[in-house]
Amino acid sequence: xxxxxxxxxxxxxxxxxxxxxxxxxxxxxxxxxxxxxxxxxxxxxxxxxxxxxxxxxxxxxxxxxxxxxxxxxxxxxxxxxxxxxxxxxxxxxxxxxxxxxxxxxxxxxxxxxxxxx
Amino acid sequence: xxxxxxxxxxxxxxxxxxxxxxxxxxxxxxxxxxxxxxxxxxxxxxxxxxxxxxxxxxxxxxxxxxxxxxxxxxxxxxxxxxxxxxxxxxxxxxxxxxxxxxxxxxxxxxxxx
Numbered sequence: 001x002x003x004x005x006x007x008x009x010x011x012x013x014x015x016x017x018x019x020x021x022x023x024x025x026x027x028x029x030x031x032x033x034x035x036x037x038x039x040x041x042x043x044x045x046x047x048x049x050x051x052x053x054x055x056x057x058x059x060x061x062x063x064x065x066x067x068x069x070x071x072x073x074x075x076x077x078x079x080x081x082x083x084x085x086x087x088x089x090x091x092x093x094x095x096x097x098x099x100x101x102x103x104x105x106x107x108x109x110x111x112x113x114x115x116x117x
Numbered sequence: 118x119x120x121x122x123x124x125x126x127x128x129x130x131x132x133x134x135x136x137x138x139x140x141x142x143x144x145x146x147x148x149x150x151x152x153x154x155x156x157x158x159x160x161x162x163x164x165x166x167x168x169x170x171x172x173x174x175x176x177x178x179x180x181x182x183x184x185x186x187x188x189x190x191x192x193x194x195x196x197x198x199x200x201x202x203x204x205x206x207x208x209x210x211x212x213x214x215x216x217x218x219x220x221x222x223x224x225x226x227x228x229x230x
């Protein structure tokens with residue numbers, strides 16, 4: 001069955017510290033992977049995505065993620081966290097009946113990030 | 118202009134009522150979606166439409182009826198509201214059905230009392 005897990009429900013970091021949010025997926029076909037961010041009371045904004053090619057992808061707001069097929073992981077990183085990064089982060093995988101593409105996105109349970117000034 | 122817009126943003130209603138949430142996208146996309154985010158922030162797809170045609174229906178109670186009058190609009194009507202329907206409902210769109218980034222609206226917070 002297709003699924004996305006995010007082992008950390010809640011993470012607290014100090015401003016300026018580095019950040020890594022973990023994501024593991026289970027999907028039998030080519031994974032199309034995403035990270036979205038949801039600020040309090042807001043909708044979801046796409047941070048970055050991986051479809052193919054370079055396994056290290058750069059996103060907006062200084063975020064990057066690395067796809068590791070052997071570990072079925074797509075961890076999100078940022079070298080220096082800002083207070084405005086406090087939000088809910090969702091990892092997601094695109095799935096569908098067509099193995100070479102996807103027509104819907106399945107989300108992980110989310111990781112809540114708190115930033116200490 | 119907001120790319121995917123939903124109204125209302127907040128809705129408080131009593132059990133048993135019927136309510137609708139409207140969604141419009143001005144991106145020229147062919148595909149639109151409704152997602153539900155429950156109290157634990159878990160997001161799950163409910164429906165997807167492609168060029169006004171229903172293509173995904175994820176075992177949602179038939180009290181929920183989506184309607185797409187044209188490909189820029191996807192409305193969600195909910196009959197006989199129950200306490201468990203309290204959630205945030207997100208509308209989203211993508212350029213085409215397959216392999217395209219999904220863009221989300223800002224959500225509609227529904228509270229059933």
